[in-house]
Amino acid sequence: xxxxxxxxxxxxxxxxxxxxxxxxxxxxxxxxxxxxxxxxxxxxxxxxxxxxxxxxxxxxxxxxxxxxxxxxxxxxxxxxxxxxxxxxxxxxxxxxxxxxxxxxxxxxxxxxxxxxxxxxxxxxxxxxxxxxxxxxxxxxxxxxxxxxxxxxxxxxxxxxxxxxxxxxxxxxxxxxxxxxxxxxxxxxxxxxxxxxxxxxxxxxxxxxxxxxxxxxxxxxxxxxxxxxxxxxxxxxxxxxxxxxxxxxxxxxxxxxxxxxxxxxxxxxxxxxxxxxxxxxxxxxxxxxxxxxxxxxxxxxxxxx
Amino acid sequence: xxxxxxxxxxxxxxxxxxxxxxxxxxxxxxxxxxxxxxxxxxxxxxxxxxxxxxxxxxxxxxxxxxxxxxxxxxxxxxxxxxxxxxxxxxxxxxxxxxxxxxxxxxxxxxxxxxxxxxxxxxxxxxxxxxxxxxxxxxxxxxxxxxxxxxxxxxxxxxxxxxxxxxxxxxxxxxxxxxxxxxxxxxxxxxxxxxxxxxxxxxxxxxxxxxxxxxxxxxxxxxxxxxxxxxxxxxxxxxxxxxxxxxxxxxxxxxxxxxxxx
Numbered sequence: 001x002x003x004x005x006x007x008x009x010x011x012x013x014x015x016x017x018x019x020x021x022x023x024x025x026x027x028x029x030x031x032x033x034x035x036x037x038x039x040x041x042x043x044x045x046x047x048x049x050x051x052x053x054x055x056x057x058x059x060x061x062x063x064x065x066x067x068x069x070x071x072x073x074x075x076x077x078x079x080x081x082x083x084x085x086x087x088x089x090x091x092x093x094x095x096x097x098x099x100x101x102x103x104x105x106x107x108x109x110x111x112x113x114x115x116x117x118x119x120x121x122x123x124x125x126x127x128x129x130x131x132x133x134x135x136x137x138x139x140x141x142x143x144x145x146x147x148x149x150x151x152x153x154x155x156x157x158x159x160x161x162x163x164x165x166x167x168x169x170x171x172x173x174x175x176x177x178x179x180x181x182x183x184x185x186x187x188x189x190x191x192x193x194x195x196x197x198x199x200x201x202x203x204x205x206x207x208x209x210x211x212x213x214x215x216x217x218x219x220x221x222x223x224x225x226x227x228x229x230x231x232x233x234x235x236x237x238x239x240x241x242x243x244x245x246x247x248x249x250x251x252x253x254x255x256x257x258x259x260x261x262x263x264x265x266x267x268x269x270x271x272x273x274x275x276x277x278x279x280x281x282x283x284x285x286x287x288x289x290x291x292x293x294x295x296x297x298x299x300x301x302x303x304x
Numbered sequence: 305x306x307x308x309x310x311x312x313x314x315x316x317x318x319x320x321x322x323x324x325x326x327x328x329x330x331x332x333x334x335x336x337x338x339x340x341x342x343x344x345x346x347x348x349x350x351x352x353x354x355x356x357x358x359x360x361x362x363x364x365x366x367x368x369x370x371x372x373x374x375x376x377x378x379x380x381x382x383x384x385x386x387x388x389x390x391x392x393x394x395x396x397x398x399x400x401x402x403x404x405x406x407x408x409x410x411x412x413x414x415x416x417x418x419x420x421x422x423x424x425x426x427x428x429x430x431x432x433x434x435x436x437x438x439x440x441x442x443x444x445x446x447x448x449x450x451x452x453x454x455x456x457x458x459x460x461x462x463x464x465x466x467x468x469x470x471x472x473x474x475x476x477x478x479x480x481x482x483x484x485x486x487x488x489x490x491x492x493x494x495x496x497x498x499x500x501x502x503x504x505x506x507x508x509x510x511x512x513x514x515x516x517x518x519x520x521x522x523x524x525x526x527x528x529x530x531x532x533x534x535x536x537x538x539x540x541x542x543x544x545x546x547x548x549x550x551x552x553x554x555x556x557x558x559x560x561x562x563x564x565x
């Protein structure tokens with residue numbers, strides 16, 4: 001049986017009658033880095049706030065670690081929601097000490113270890129308000145890591161960072177997943193960055209979860225292919241296999257075939273199909289990158 | 305709950321606003337008592353030939369009249385301390401870790417009550433010390449120690465119930481500026497002038513004497529500051545303060561539980 005860190009069931013939220021989250025069924029498996037993708041206002045932060053207990057859903061429910069005793073399970077999650085939430089007049093150590101006291105962590109060594117993990121060991125007596133945005137984001141991640149949570153929910157953790165900052169945070173997230181075995185739900189606009197680390201994706205558009213897809217399925221969906229629309233798909237498949245010796249293909253629906261890998265030029269396929277009496281409506285070479293794939297999903301276009 | 309309290313107390317004692325409010329409270333107490341003495345000696349000199357006599361200022365007199373002095377400062381501190389959790393959004397770090405909102409609220413109430421008591425008694429202590437140094441403590445009433453303990457406990461109850469009002473206001477408003485302004489307004493409207501106004505209004509409406517002070521939580525700061533209290537007064541005061549504490553806390557918790565963060 002598959003273990004889930006988070007499952008939502010028809011989660012719906014409306015503000016003053018306006019639905020911002022519409023019947024969302026999200027599934028985050030344990031051990032995944034789940035990229036949560038959507039445009040501004042799509043409902044990502046609303047969903048994350050509901051999971052964190054900051055908002056109450058209008059309808060639907062959720063389970064954390066397959067339990068509906070949410071307050072108890074929330075002790076097993078760490079969150080960053082929207083902006084870094086820090087005490088500006090406290091140093092990095094003092095901020096972490098507050099969190100340690102809150103979560104009953106009495107071992108002071110944890111603070112040094114966490115600062116080391118996020119690369120803030122040398123901040124000394126510098127107050128958090130004097131930190132750069134990247135440092136604040138990293139300190140927020142350290143705060144979220146206090147208490148050794150199994151599941152991290154990071155809402156836009158690389159927002160506003162420079163390329164070096166983005167790389168640092170991205171590497172940190174990958175390290176937390178691979179070395180410390182944390183399940184991570186990360187919402188982000190930078191699709192290219194997300195694609196480098198995520199093992200699973202959820203795409204949300206106008207409050208609706210459009211698609212959930214694993215990294216391997218995404219790779220499959222985005223690889224170069226020849227997309228052929230025909231009037232007789234069974235006959236076309238037979239010709240591809242037996243006459244042109246193409247085996248790496250897939251019937252997408254009742255009139256569309258995708259051919260992957262090294263395929264011959266489209267003109268020869270077209271002539272073979274036509275000579276066998278198969279009507280060819282179109283042949284298009286598809287070469288979609290990850291960003292284009294997600295943007296299509298976010299804009300409500302289908303991805304065959 | 306213990307962890308929440310530990311974290312709140314840590315933040316509280318690391319907070320500069322607490323020390324600023326405490327020092328200002330002590331300074332105001334010192335200056336206020338000094339002005340009181342100056343005014344007293346001036347008035348006594350003026351009224352030498354009349355029958356009017358100002359009260360004798362000494363330690364015991366200042367002890368009985370200073371319990372409301374620190375309210376201004378702890379009301380400001382409470383507004384800053386709690387509202388900044390909302391402004392900096394650090395409240396999200398607490399709620400998202402599975403702590404119930406009731407416990408978060410109660411923890412804030414307890415830590416703010418502690419601050420209010422510290423500020424109130426610092427104010428009183430400075431006034432009493434100044435007056436005692438200037439003109440002695442005064443004649444000790446009978447059963448002084450027992451009465452003193454009773455007075456201190458009752459004053460703590462009043463301070464806690466007043467604190468519950470300030471805490472409720474901040475949880476309703478959430479913003480620092482709005483909370484400070486509202487708490488300052490409460491300071492202004494809690495005064496004797498308002499009690500007099502309400503008394504006159506009620507008398508006009510119902511055509512009979514109404515003693516608003518009996519039901520006015522703030523009045524018990526002065527009423528309880530006495531070494532000779534009847535049981536009736538003590539009982540009524542306790543009921544008023546406990547009821548106020550329960551009502552304000554319930555409103556605050558319900559509001560905090562219902563609202564999104």
